[in-house]
Amino acid sequence: MNGNDFIFSDRILKSNRSFIREILKVTSHPEIISFAGGQPDPTLFPLEELKFSTEAAFQKHGSQLLQYGVSEGYIPLREKIFERYYKNIKYPNFSPENILITTGSQQALDLIGKIFINPSDSILIERPGYLGAIQAFSLYEPFVIGIPLEDDGLDIVALKNILSKTNPKFLYSNPTFQNPTGKTLSIEKRNMLAEVLRSNHCILIEDNPYGEIRFESEKIPSVQSLYPERTISIGTFSKTLSPGFRVGWVCAPKEILDKLLIAKQASDLHSNIPSQFILNEYLNHYDLDLQIDRIRNSYRLKKECMEESLKQYLTEFADWVSPKGGMFFWLTLKNEVNSMRLFEAAIANNVAFVPGNPFYTVEPETNTMRINFSHSSIEAIERGIRRIGESIRKVSTVSA
Amino acid sequence: MNGNDFIFSDRILKSNRSFIREILKVTSHPEIISFAGGQPDPTLFPLEELKFSTEAAFQKHGSQLLQYGVSEGYIPLREKIFERYYKNIKYPNFSPENILITTGSQQALDLIGKIFINPSDSILIERPGYLGAIQAFSLYEPFVIGIPLEDDGLDIVALKNILSKTNPKFLYSNPTFQNPTGKTLSIEKRNMLAEVLRSNHCILIEDNPYGEIRFESEKIPSVQSLYPERTISIGTFSKTLSPGFRVGWVCAPKEILDKLLIAKQASDLHSNIPSQFILNEYLNHYDLDLQIDRIRNSYRLKKECMEESLKQYLTEFADWVSPKGGMFFWLTLKNEVNSMRLFEAAIANNVAFVPGNPFYTVEPETNTMRINFSHSSIEAIERGIRRIGESIRKVSTVSA
Numbered sequence: 001m002n003g004n005d006f007i008f009s010d011r012i013l014k015s016n017r018s019f020i021r022e023i024l025k026v027t028s029h030p031e032i033i034s035f036a037g038g039q040p041d042p043t044l045f046p047l048e049e050l051k052f053s054t055e056a057a058f059q060k061h062g063s064q065l066l067q068y069g070v071s072e073g074y075i076p077l078r079e080k081i082f083e084r085y086y087k088n089i090k091y092p093n094f095s096p097e098n099i100l101i102t103t104g105s106q107q108a109l110d111l112i113g114k115i116f117i118n119p120s121d122s123i124l125i126e127r128p129g130y131l132g133a134i135q136a137f138s139l140y141e142p143f144v145i146g147i148p149l150e151d152d153g154l155d156i157v158a159l160k161n162i163l164s165k166t167n168p169k170f171l172y173s174n175p176t177f178q179n180p181t182g183k184t185l186s187i188e189k190r191n192m193l194a195e196v197l198r199s200n201h202c203i204l205i206e207d208n209p210y211g212e213i214r215f216e217s218e219k220i221p222s223v224q225s226l227y228p229e230r231t232i233s234i235g236t237f238s239k240t241l242s243p244g245f246r247v248g249w250v251c252a253p254k255e256i257l258d259k260l261l262i263a264k265q266a267s268d269l270h271s272n273i274p275s276q277f278i279l280n281e282y283l284n285h286y287d288l289d290l291q292i293d294r295i296r297n298s299y300r301l302k303k304e305c306m307e308e309s310l311k312q313y314l315t316e317f318a319d320w321v322s323p324k325g326g327m328f329f330w331l332t333l334k335n336e337v338n339s340m341r342l343f344e345a346a347i348a349n350n351v352a353f354v355p356g357n358p359f360y361t362v363e364p365e366t367n368t369m370r371i372n373f374s375h376s377s378i379e380a381i382e383r384g385i386r387r388i389g390e391s392i393r394k395v396s397t398v399s400a
Numbered sequence: 401m402n403g404n405d406f407i408f409s410d411r412i413l414k415s416n417r418s419f420i421r422e423i424l425k426v427t428s429h430p431e432i433i434s435f436a437g438g439q440p441d442p443t444l445f446p447l448e449e450l451k452f453s454t455e456a457a458f459q460k461h462g463s464q465l466l467q468y469g470v471s472e473g474y475i476p477l478r479e480k481i482f483e484r485y486y487k488n489i490k491y492p493n494f495s496p497e498n499i500l501i502t503t504g505s506q507q508a509l510d511l512i513g514k515i516f517i518n519p520s521d522s523i524l525i526e527r528p529g530y531l532g533a534i535q536a537f538s539l540y541e542p543f544v545i546g547i548p549l550e551d552d553g554l555d556i557v558a559l560k561n562i563l564s565k566t567n568p569k570f571l572y573s574n575p576t577f578q579n580p581t582g583k584t585l586s587i588e589k590r591n592m593l594a595e596v597l598r599s600n601h602c603i604l605i606e607d608n609p610y611g612e613i614r615f616e617s618e619k620i621p622s623v624q625s626l627y628p629e630r631t632i633s634i635g636t637f638s639k640t641l642s643p644g645f646r647v648g649w650v651c652a653p654k655e656i657l658d659k660l661l662i663a664k665q666a667s668d669l670h671s672n673i674p675s676q677f678i679l680n681e682y683l684n685h686y687d688l689d690l691q692i693d694r695i696r697n698s699y700r701l702k703k704e705c706m707e708e709s710l711k712q713y714l715t716e717f718a719d720w721v722s723p724k725g726g727m728f729f730w731l732t733l734k735n736e737v738n739s740m741r742l743f744e745a746a747i748a749n750n751v752a753f754v755p756g757n758p759f760y761t762v763e764p765e766t767n768t769m770r771i772n773f774s775h776s777s778i779e780a781i782e783r784g785i786r787r788i789g790e791s792i793r794k795v796s797t798v799s800a
Binding site: 012265275 | 409421454465503655668673674
C-alpha cells in the first residue's frame with residue numbers, strides 16, 4: 001500500500017506545518033532557556049480559585065455540566081463579558097446577544113476566515129503580523145496585503161494608499177501590545193484609523209488578547225469604540241485566567257454574528273461546557289481585576305529585567321521598541337544579521353527565540369526576532385539574554 | 401447605519417441556519433414532549449465519577465491543567481483510545497500517533513472537509529445522511545451525491561454504479577445505528593463495501609458515534625478493520641460519557657493525520673485541556689464498559705417501549721426498521737403524509753420530532769421523520785407517540 005496518492009484540497013496543500021511548532025519541538029530540551037513560546041506564566045494561574053469554581057459549577061449545574069449546550073455560549077458568561085468589555089460602546093441595540101463564545105480566540109479567526117474569504121479575496125494584515133491569524137486566514141486562500149508597522153502602530157498613510165487601490169474584505173489588526181512586535185497604536189492614530197476605515201467601508205478585526213496586560217495605568221480606548229459599526233472584536237481568557245480552557249469570544253454587529261454562528265455550529269457545535277460554567281463561577285466569586293493586577297505586576301518586572309539585560313548584552317547588536325504591555329520584545333538585528341542563522345547558534349548555546357520570518361507572509365525581514373518574557377523566570381531571563389548576546393557575537397565573527 | 405452591505409463569502413451565503421436548531425427553539429416549551437433532539441439521557445451521565453476524576457486531574461496536573469497543550473491531544477488519552485478501539489486493526493505502524501483529539505466529532509468533520517474538499521469536488525454521503533456532516537462539508541462547497549440506504553445499510557450496487565462514473569473525494573458513512581435512520585450495514589455488505597472502495601481507491605469516512613450503544617450482544621467489525629489503508633475513523637465520548645466535554649477523535653493513516661493536524665492548529669490550536677485530563681482520569685479509575693452497559697440497558701428498554709407504542713398507535717400510518725442500537729427510529733409515513741405539515745399539527749398537540757427534509761441534500765422524501773428515544777422518560781415516550789398518532793389522524797382527515 002502506498003498512501004502517496006491521497007488527493008487533498010488546494011488550501012491544505014499550500015499550508016505548511018506551523019514553524020513555531022517545529023521550533024517548540026527543538027526547544028523542549030530542559031537545558032534550553034526558551035523565549036520562543038507565547039505561554040503565560042503558569043505560577044500566576046489562579047489554580048485554587050479555579051478549583052473552587054469547578055466545585056461550585058458541579059454543585060450548581062449537576063449533569064447539565066456534562067450535556068450539550070447552545071452554540072452561542074452560556075448566557076450568564078456572555079452577559080459578564082459584555083458588561084466588562086463592551087457595555088460602554090455606543091452602537092444601537094448592542095447587548096450580550098452580540099457575543100459569541102468561541103473555542104479560544106483562534107477559533108474566532110477561523111470562523112471569520114470562513115464567513116468572509118473567497119479564494120483570492122484581498123485581506124489586510126499588519127506586517128509583521130500575528131502568526132495564528134496568518135495560519136487561520138491562509139486556509140481560505142486570500143491575497144494577503146501587509147500594512148507596515150511604525151513605532152506607534154499601523155502606518156495609516158500606507159493603509160490609506162492601499163485602500164485607495166483595493167477593496168479588501170477586512171483589516172486584521174492587533175493594535176494593543178501587538179504580537180509579535182509589542183507595539184501599540186497611539187490614540188491619535190486610533191482616531192485616524194477609524195476615520196480611514198469608515199470612509200472606505202472597511203471591516204476591522206480588532207484582536208485584543210493582551211489589552212489587559214498593560215504596564216502603565218491609563219487604559220487605551222479600543223478602535224471598536226471609535227468604529228463599532230464595522231468592527232469585529234476578538235477577546236480571550238487565555239492570558240488572564242487559563243489558555244487550557246480554550247474560551248474566547250467575538251463581539252460583532254448582529255448581521256455578522258448570525259453568520260459566525262452558522263459557521264460555529266458546523267465547526268464544533270458549541271464550546272466546552274464545563275469551562276464556560278467554571279469561568280462564570282470564577283467571575284461570580286472572585287475579582288478578575290485583582291488577578292490581572294498580579295499578572296501585570298509580574299510581567300512588568302520581567303519586562304524590565306529583560307530590557308535591562310538587552311541593554312547590557314545587546315545594545316550594540318539590536319534595536320527594539322520598549323513594549324507597554326503584553327508578552328514580547330521584537331528585536332531588529334543590526335548589520336543584517338540573519339535571525340535564522342542566529343537561531344541555530346543560539347540553540348547550540350541553549351537559548352531559543354522565534355526568528356521573524358513566519359510573521360511575514362512575503363519578503364520577510366530576516367534580521368528580526370521575537371522574544372517572550374512572560375514564561376521564564378527573572379533569573380532565566382538574565383542568563384538567556386546573555387547567551388543570545390554571545391550567540392550574536394559568534395555569528396557576527398563567523399560572517400566577518 | 402445600515403449593515404446590509406457586509407460582503408460575506410460564497411460558502412456562508414449558501415448556508416442556512418440549522419433547521420434542527422430552529423426546531424429545538426420551538427420545542428423548548430416545557431409542555432412539549434420532544435423527540436427532536438439527539439441528546440443522551442443526562443440521568444445516565446457518570447456525574448459522581450467525573451467529579452472525582454476532575455479532583456484527581458487537578459491533583460495530578462496542577463497548573464498544567466490550565467496551560468496551553470499540544471495540538472495532537474493528550475498522549476495518555478490518545479493511547480487509551482487507541483488501545484480500546486484500534487489496536488487490533490491490521491495496518492503497518494498503526495499506533496496512538498494515528499489518533500488526533502478533536503473538539504467533538506463535529507470538528508473532525510470540519511477538518512476533513514477542510515483538507516479534502518475543493519469547491520465542486522464530488523463527495524458521497526448516505527441518503528438520508530447525518531445533518532451535522534452535511535452542514536460541515538457544505539461549507540466547503542462540494543457537489544454532494546446521495547447513496548440510497550436499504551434496510552441493511554448502503555445500497556452497494558448504487559455505490560458501485562456511481563463510482564464507475566465519478567471520482568469522489570470520499571464516501572462519508574455512519575454504518576452502525578445510523579443517524580437518522582438507525583439502520584446498520586450488515587457484515588456481508590461491510591466486506592462488499594471494503595472491496596468496492598478498495599478497487600476504486602476511494603477514501604471512507606467511517607463515523608461511529610453510536611457503535612457502543614448496541615442492544616444485541618455481538619459486536620460488528622468496523623469497515624475500517626476491513627479497509628484500514630483509506631479509512632478515516634471518527635469517534636467521540638459524547639454518547640458514552642459527556643457531550644459537554646466536546647472530546648472526539650480521528651484515527652487515520654499518518655499522511656492524512658498530518659494534514660488534519662495543520663488544519664486543527666489553524667482551527668483552535670488544541671482542544672480543551674481539563675476535559676482531556678479528566679477523561680483520562682476517568683479511564684484510569686473506572687470501567688467504561690460498565691458505564692456503557694448502563695446506557696445500553698436503559699436505551700434498549702426505551703427503544704422497546706417506543707416500538708411498543710409505535711405498534712399500538714402508528715402501525716396503520718407508518719413503516720420503520722427496528723434499530724439494533726443508537727438513539728433513533730426513522731419513520732416513513734404511509735399515504736404520502738407530509739412530515740412538515742405533521743410537525744405543525746404535532747407541535748399544536750405538544751409533541752415534537754424532526755421532519756426528514758434536512759437529512760436530504762436534494763429532493764427530500766417528505767414523508768419521513770426522525771424520533772429520538774434516548775432523552776425522554778418511558779412515560780413520556782408512551783404519551784408522546786400517542787400524541788403523534790393523534791396528529792397524523794388529524795392531518796390525514798384534513799387531507800381527505
